[in-house]
Amino acid sequence: MEEIRNFVQLRGTAAGAPQLSHENHGQQFYRFPLSVRRLSGQADILYVIATAGQLQDLLPLEGRRLAAEGQLRSFNNKSGQGSRLVISVFARSLAPAGEAEDLNSIELRGVLCKPPVLRRTPLGRCISDMMLAVNRRYGRADYLPCIAWGQVAMITGRMEVGDTLALEGRVQSRVYTKATEDGPQERTAYEVSVMHLLDETEG
Secondary structure (H helix, E strand, C coil), X not given: CCCCEEEEEEEEEECCCCEEEEEECCEEEEEEEEEEECCCCCEEEEEEEEEHHHHCCCCCCCCCEEEEEEEEEEEECCCXXXXXXXXXXXXXXXXXXXXXXXXXXXXEEEEECCCCEEEECCCCCEEEEEEXXXXXXXXXXXXXXXXXXXXXXXXXXXXXCCCEEEEEEEEEEEEEEEEECCEEEEEEEEEEEEEEECCCCCC
């Protein structure tokens, strides 16, 4: 059986109250925003999903420093409102973070499910956009957008559909403007910014 690698570690500040996300097998899951600062001082606003049991000793949540560990998950939003692919961190553990510095780290291993798109910025820097299928247990998979820069972009841009990609990076949020029938709308995209490729990557 192929190893499943999908591990996220976050430390940051809860930026809102938890809202009911969904219910599964009688258990309620809640979703809340976590603000994680980059070294630049800019913050990524990432959504974390946790159980009512994980949250009960941490309420009220907003403004509380938290450490979360879990997996990055994707959900196909069929409501027609907002982004079609919803990306969240599914918390395996959630605890107070104290005064520890913000942290944003992810390890993934998956298979490219679309041809990578290699492009250049106006200043000539290489960027590679990828879609990685990362297996879960029980035959399911998460489809996670990834972006790489520079030399890593050159390497991944030459890869093909079906190639294995193993990486370390960070989860980031990016605000963009989408043209709609009702005029321009501001939306947020979530993607994995690839920092390093791991040795097991093929190609």
